[in-house]
Amino acid sequence: MDDNQHLSIKEWALEDRPREKLIYKGLASLSDAELLAILIGSGSARESAVELSRKILRDCNNNLNALGKKTVKDLKTSYHGIGDAKAICIVASLELGRRRKLQESEERQKISTSKDVSDIFQPILGDLPHEEFWVLMLNRSNKVIAKNKVSQGGISGTVIDVRLILKSAIDHLASSIILVHNHPSGNRQPSEADSRITKKMSEAGRIMDIPVLDHVVVTENSYFSYSDEGMI
Known part of the structure; x- marks a missing residue:
């Protein structure tokens, strides 16, 4: 002792x-x-x-x-x-x-892979006890223009408005967007609700000519990418 x-x-x-x-x-x-x-x-x-x-x-x-x-x-x-x-x-x-x-993670502004997205959002979302939904907005060179928190919910989910997301993207003159949210449970696998909103946002983005490049689900120690899995 x-x-x-x-x-x-x-x-x-x-x-x-x-x-x-x-x-x-x-x-x-x-x-x-x-x-x-x-x-x-x-x-x-x-x-x-x-x-x-x-x-x-x-x-x-x-x-x-x-x-x-x-x-x-x-x-x-x-x-x-x-x-x-x-x-x-x-x-x-x-x-x-x-x-x-x-701030250290944001020094690299260009998004080339899903890991780049994870590097930005892990410090923000990784250890939160509740769920948050964010949108990463990119220019034509895939450089970050802005990142906006769309909504905040409880442990098991949050609600988002497709119209508000697209309006924000238009206001920022974004050429494309990436959806990001966290799973406080630590389970990186997307839910059916996650997939529905991904499909809904992708369809709306195509109509507005603002493609959704990816939807990344962040946990404390890992992440899931719809793009990496060929699901978007």
Whole structure:
């Protein structure tokens, strides 16, 4: 057992305290729990910030993606010593990480494969607890003009309006579009409803001369492409 475990952080050796360790040894020297401890600042009378952070991560199977799904309410109600301020700090920090990953993925703007689409939307949709439907709009060179969230639903589905999607594509002068939505269940296989909306959107796109190039279903760890499977 770690000798520091029975001491408050202030009693730890200077080089073992998370903040000081970051300064003197660098970011790479810190564990996920120590980084999380820096965010929450303090623990409780029962345990240090590092011990509390270890408990939170252990409950998430030491998976930061799983932690990213936690809400402020989840954190507050599950852990003694986590109030509004600390829970908000954790949630906001993980959201910043997600946005950073999104910006890095958007540096490559041209869409050549379904993986390019997945790279853009995995940071946005991969770990959401609810379903969202998005449209990626492209110019004639298959470069991204815009990406729009069309609707947001529950765990099992969302509702979309074909007319609104096409109007948005026309407003952006899009030459083609790609449909994207997520499956919070983790099952990448499309549903019958997914296939119906894909067919409906493809038919409407042909009439308006704005072809639907693909419909990509994103999960936390994988994706499904209608185009790759010859279904569009």
